[in-house]
Amino acid sequence: MDKSFEVIIIGGSYAGLSAALALGRSLRKVLVIDAGKPCNTPTPHSHNFLTQDGVVPSEIAKIGRNQVEKYDTVQFHDGLAIEGTKTFEGFTITTEEGILFSSKKLIFATGLKDLMPGVDGFAECWGKSVIHCPYCHGYEVKHQKTGIIANGEKANHYASLISNWTKELTLFTNGPSELSKDQTTKILQNGISIVETPIEKLLHQNGKVQEVVLTDGKALPIQAIYSSPDFVQHSSIPEELGCQLNEQGLINVDGFQMTDVSGVYACGDNSTMRSVAMAVSSGHIAGVVVNKDLIAEVF
Known part of the structure; x- marks a missing residue:
């Protein structure tokens, strides 16, 4: 297998494959390094992605990889990238097996790692009946008895947003409320209950809360829960190379998916709103921009 490429893409899910497709069609020599651990693995169906609404996420990724593999300038390495180094000519990436690859440009499509809270049953329900995005999953649980596990500004945001999909809402702050007086008043006026008593566990059947x-x-019957647990970047390499994170903990990129480090780009969940459609879109932008930048360097 070749060790030198024009572009290395770390992460071979939706964003990475989308970037690879754009670059493959631009005749670029590309390597996609993928460890096979997408963050939406627990999710049974993907929604709000035109032509693929309701399809199993892994099936979308499989179709994508099959299509990208048809471009002979794109290669795949199944493994984990653990280190990145800036060189005079570009970058080197070291895998867990100790293999070194080099490239002129880097695209990180590495996603995020969710940190499950200490609530028994939460992890088992995550991605199934404990969900983070109404645009991805709200239609499937519309008009159901729904909980929100959040506090402060996040709770206030969720309460107003989710009220569009159901009026049977209970907000669980899981401890003393951090809502302002005005926020509390508005939430209660909209018929949303606020429960401050800490949560002991979620009773569920095969991930269905x-x-x-x-x-x-006390036990409250609930059919779906919205929550947005803390997360960390799935890969530490971007930060080690000097890429900055924004206040949300996402890789800071501009409108062209360019990071603060010249020659390094990021796309997908690690730098934008969590959505398959957004991942594909940002990956396409990254691929197109990288090709444009490579052209500019020689023309």
Whole structure:
């Protein structure tokens, strides 16, 4: 296998494949390094992605990879990238097996790693009945008894947003409320209950939540929950190369998916709104911009 490329893409899910497709069609010599651990693995169906609405996420990725593999200038390496180094000519990437690859440009499509809170049953329901995005999953749980696990500004945002999909809403702050007086008043005026008692566990059946059990023993029937747990970048390489993170913890990019480091680009969940459609879009932009930048260097 070749070790030198024009572009290395780290991450071979939706964003990475989209970038690879644009670059393959631009006749670029590309390597996609993928560890096979997309962050939406627990999710049974993907939605709000035109032509693929309701399709299993892994099936979308499989179709994408099959299509990208038809371009003979694009190669794949199944493995984990663990180190990146800036060189005079570009970059080197080291994999977990100790293999070194080099390129002129880097695209990170590495996604995020969700940090599950210490609530029994949460992880088992995550991506199934504990969801983060109404645009991705809200239609499937519309008009159901729905909970929100959040506090402060995030809780206020969720409460107003989710009220579009259901009026049977309960906000669980999982401890003392951090909402302002005005926020609390507006939420209550919209018929949304606020529960401050900490959560002990989520009762569920194969990941389908049934009840929220509180530490005082009270159990509330709930069919779906919105929550946005903390996360970290799935790869530490961008930061090690000098890429900056924004206040949300995402890789800072401009409108062309360019990071603060020359020659390094980022796309997908690591730098934008979490959505398959957005990942594909940002990956396409990254691929097109990288090709444009490579042309500009020699023309």
